[in-house]
Amino acid sequence: MFEKVLIANRGEVALRIHRACHEMGIKTVAVHSVADANAMHVKLADEAVCIGPAGAKESYLNKANIISAALMTGADAIHPGYGFLSENADFAEMVEAHNMVWIGPRPEMIRKMGDKVAARQLAKEAGLPLIPGSDGEIKNVLDAIQWGEVLGYPVIIKASAGGGGKGMRVVNSADEMEMAFTLAQNEARSSFENDGVYMEKYLSHPRHIEVQILADNFGHVIHLGERDCSLQRNHQKILEETPSPALNPEQRKKLGEMVVAAIKKIGYSNVGTVEFLYENGQFYFMEMNTRLQVEHPITEAVTSLDIVREQIRLSAGQTLDIKQEDIQFHGVAIECRINAEDPNTFVPCPGKIGQWHVPGGLAVRVDSGMYAGCDVPPNYDSLVAKLIVSGRTRNGALMRLKRALGEFVIEGISTTIPLHQEIIQNADFIDGAYDIHWLADFLKNRAG
Numbered sequence: 093m094f095e096k097v098l099i100a101n102r103g104e105v106a107l108r109i110h111r112a113c114h115e116m117g118i119k120t121v122a123v124h125s126v127a128d129a130n131a132m133h134v135k136l137a138d139e140a141v142c143i144g145p146a147g148a149k150e151s152y153l154n155k156a157n158i159i160s161a162a163l164m165t166g167a168d169a170i171h172p173g174y175g176f177l178s179e180n181a182d183f184a185e186m187v188e189a190h191n192m193v194w195i196g197p198r199p200e201m202i203r204k205m206g207d208k209v210a211a212r213q214l215a216k217e218a219g220l221p222l223i224p225g226s227d228g229e230i231k232n233v234l235d236a237i238q239w240g241e242v243l244g245y246p247v248i249i250k251a252s253a254g255g256g257g258k259g260m261r262v263v264n265s266a267d268e269m270e271m272a273f274t275l276a277q278n279e280a281r282s283s284f285e286n287d288g289v290y291m292e293k294y295l296s297h298p299r300h301i302e303v304q305i306l307a308d309n310f311g312h313v314i315h316l317g318e319r320d321c322s323l324q325r326n327h328q329k330i331l332e333e334t335p336s337p338a339l340n341p342e343q344r345k346k347l348g349e350m351v352v353a354a355i356k357k358i359g360y361s362n363v364g365t366v367e368f369l370y371e372n373g374q375f376y377f378m379e380m381n382t383r384l385q386v387e388h389p390i391t392e393a394v395t396s397l398d399i400v401r402e403q404i405r406l407s408a409g410q411t412l413d414i415k416q417e418d419i420q421f422h423g424v425a426i427e428c429r430i431n432a433e434d435p436n437t438f439v440p441c442p443g444k445i446g447q448w449h450v451p452g453g454l455a456v457r458v459d460s461g462m463y464a465g466c467d468v469p470p471n472y473d474s475l476v477a478k479l480i481v482s483g484r485t486r487n488g489a490l491m492r493l494k495r496a497l498g499e500f501v502i503e504g505i506s507t508t509i510p511l512h513q514e515i516i517q518n519a520d521f522i523d524g525a526y527d528i529h530w531l532a533d534f535l536k537n538r539a540g
């Protein structure tokens with residue numbers, strides 16, 4: 093096992109990884125920007141290295157400085173967390189080239205899954221159901237119009253190098269195609285330095301359902317159930333829950349088995365998440381995330397597993413000693429992402445936190461890097477805390493969530509707590525009757 097891990101991240105996820113390391117007897121190295129000199133992830137770590145000025149490009153995305161910090165402190169491995177360099181295959185290769193372990197899947201797998209056309213092909217070969225779409229990239233407008241005919245409108249054009257919603261364009265008819273194709277291609281080129289695009293049939297009212305997997309280097313694969321992440325705004329998830337209120341136990345079992353079989357065929361190892369769109373009782377592969385995810389704690393809450401601990405073990409080359417039949421799912425867990433944002437306009441609201449009091453009690457978890465008197469710098473993501481509650485039933489979890497949100501005190505900045513309080517009292521939400529477009533409608537109606 094590793095003796096020392098460098099955590100190439102900040103905020104709550106840096107704390108999350110630090111905690112898993114310390115429970116395993118592993119020393120931690122924090123890296124931080126100038127703006128984060130007083131951040132909690134720096135205080136908790138055994139050692140800390142400043143890697144650059146406030147801007148993320150010059151600090152948390154500064155590959156050379158992070159590698160230097162790891163070499164200087166004698167770290168055996170680097171954990172990238174989520175965001176920043178977590179799905180950067182070049183960085184993963186750099187870590188390995190310097191004889192350290194990358195805590196994540198093999199760089200080649202990150203690269204393949206980062207190419208959405210290649211990922212679709214891999215998923216298809218592994219037996220996952222795809223959204224009907226183009227075989228490979230679309231090269232020109234003529235090609236695009238032909239695929240539009242084949243698939244039937246509406247269709248969606250996506251960037252091969254995209255993901256997470258960047259560079260997508262819905263096309264409703266052949267008339268719109270020339271314009272949409274050209275814009276999508278240009279947008280892809282300027283955003284990703286890669287103008288590859290492909291096309292899928294557009295699903296108009298799907299849910300976003302994703303499956304967490306764990307896989308070792310010896311072909312052992314298990315799934316930890318699904319998460320419903322349909323509640324999102326501008327491709328930023330706001331609230332996630334497990335199990336999905338849309339699935340019955342039979343569908344859940346089938347989905348899990350399908351994903352495990354596919355992951356074995358693909359030969360993927362480490363933690364990962366397979367994302368699906370779900371509409372009219374059908375699942376369609378969307379993409380695969382080759383990292384630890386923000387919302388992993390809801391899965392931990394219903395399985396009692398420590399996903400980061402397992403990830404570290406897997407990366408150290410240990411076998412997955414948990415079998416699928418050892419996994420028991422109990423109850424329901426829900427996560428609210430609490431952002432430093434205006435709850436009505438979503439404008440980021442960095443600043444100095446005054447009073448800070450987190451809720452507690454049975455089945456309540458708060459993951460946060462914040463504390464009373466700390467700064468929320470303007471340079472990074474606005475997430476200030478994740479509130480995760482669980483309950484024996486969905487209703488029980490919702491009652492607990494309402495209670496916990498009411499206990500939270502964050503002064504000095506605006507947060508999205510009031511938005512969560514409204515959402516969880518909505519009748520549709522309480523019924524679990526929401527898809528990926530539900531929140532936009534809710535916000536529109538709320539604005540009056």
Ligand code: MV4
Pocket residue numbers: 223248255256257258292293294295296298299300321322324327369378379528
């Ligand atoms: C889609 C889709 C409808 N039909 N693909 C958004 C993120 C990116 N990973 C893929 N996305 C979508 N792909 C087809 N064929 C709708 C979305 C989508 C979406 C998906 C998941 C969660 C929220 C979303 C919000 C808008 C659009």
